[in-house]
Amino acid sequence: MPRVKICGITSYEDAMAAIEAGADALGFVFYEKSPRFITPAMARAIVDQLPPFVERVGLFVDRTPLEVDIACAEAGMGLAQIHFEVDESYLHALKTKTLPVVRAREPEEVMNFAGHYRLVDAYCESYGGAGKRLNLEWFEGVDCSRIVLAGGLTPENVAEAVRRYGFYGVDVSSGVELEKGKKDPEKVRAFVQAAKEAGCAH
Numbered sequence: 704m705p706r707v708k709i710c711g712i713t714s715y716e717d718a719m720a721a722i723e724a725g726a727d728a729l730g731f732v733f734y735e736k737s738p739r740f741i742t743p744a745m746a747r748a749i750v751d752q753l754p755p756f757v758e759r760v761g762l763f764v765d766r767t768p769l770e771v772d773i774a775c776a777e778a779g780m781g782l783a784q785i786h787f788e789v790d791e792s793y794l795h796a797l798k799t800k801t802l803p804v805v806r807a808r809e810p811e812e813v814m815n816f817a818g819h820y821r822l823v824d825a826y827c828e829s830y831g832g833a834g835k836r837l838n839l840e841w842f843e844g845v846d847c848s849r850i851v852l853a854g855g856l857t858p859e860n861v862a863e864a865v866r867r868y869g870f871y872g873v874d875v876s877s878g879v880e881l882e883k884g885k886k887d888p889e890k891v892r893a894f895v896q897a898a899k900e901a902g903c904a905h
Contacts, residue, residue, distance in 0.1 A: 704902035705865050706872035707895050708760065708851065711739035713884045715749045720888040724895040728758035730784065730874070733766075733774055738883035739876065743778035750779040760784050760802065768796035775799045784822060794819075802851070810841040813850070822874060825854035836860075842868045858893035862901035873898050 709721035710730030718729055731746040732739045743761075750759055761780035763771050764787045771783050776799075783799040786806075794801050805815045806826040813823050825835040836855030845868075852864055853874035861873055877883070879890040 705870055705898050706851070707898050708758075708872060708874040709876075709879065709886065709891060709894075710760075710762065710853075710874055711737075711876040711880070711884065712749065712886070713739055713741050713745075715752055717886040718749050718753060720886060721891050721895075722754065722757055724888070724892040725899060726757070726891070726895055727872070728760050728782075729753075730760045730762055730876070731778065731780065732762045733778070734762060734764040734786070736764075743774045746778040746780070758782060762786050768793060768798075772798045786824075804853075807837060807841065810838075813841050813845060817849075820849045820851070820871060822851040822853055824874075839864055839867065847871065856894070858890055858897050861894060862897045865898055865901035 706727040708728035708730055709726045711732055712718050712721065712729045721729055731741060733743060734740055759780045760782045761775050761778055762784040775783050781800065782802055783797060784802045784804060786804045789803065794803060802822055803816045803819055804822045804824055805812055806824050807813050808826040823837065825837045827835045847868045847870045850870050851872040851874050852870045856873055856875045857878040864870065865873065875894055879886055879894050881887045
């Protein structure tokens with residue numbers, strides 16, 4: 704059954720709506736240019752009120768390993784999503800457990816960081832949350848058991864992706880929003896349900 708991450712959480716209400724819907728992980732965006740940006744202190748205020756056993760993921764762009772580690776400690780994050788181009792040495796320099804992101808422009812790029820659990824997203828200039836879809840044909844013949852799929856997922860299309868390729872997880876932000884930075888609880892529920900049911904049938 705795929706793990707489901709709801710990204711771009713900016714409020715306690717949205718966090719709880721995702722958890723109650725059955726999400727496995729929440730994403731907090733520590734990238735100032737994002738409309739879903741919050742500070743580590745704001746994220747910590749949300750995280751401290753949450754129930755246990757929900758993974759907390761901080762999303763970072765253009766930050767040093769030290770800056771990432773400090774922000775994750777302050778915000779109470781268990782995982783750092785590295786949403787920009789880095790190499791293995793960068794990942795090794797982090798003390799925080801990491802999820803590297805592949806922003807794929809070409810089919811062969813989905814194999815980047817093949818030794819890691821990784822998030823594969825469609826390449827776009829604005830670093831995530833743009834709702835741009837990846838070509839799922841790129842995953843034909845690829846072992847997707849360590850891949851979290853992101854990019855353009857919605858309650859309507861997530862089941863097909865999960866059923867066809869057996870991804871480790873799926874990640875959604877703009878596909879379950881009322882507006883940028885504000886989630887729609889109904890869409891969140893529908894997304895989680897569609898992904899989990901498709902995983903059971905896989």
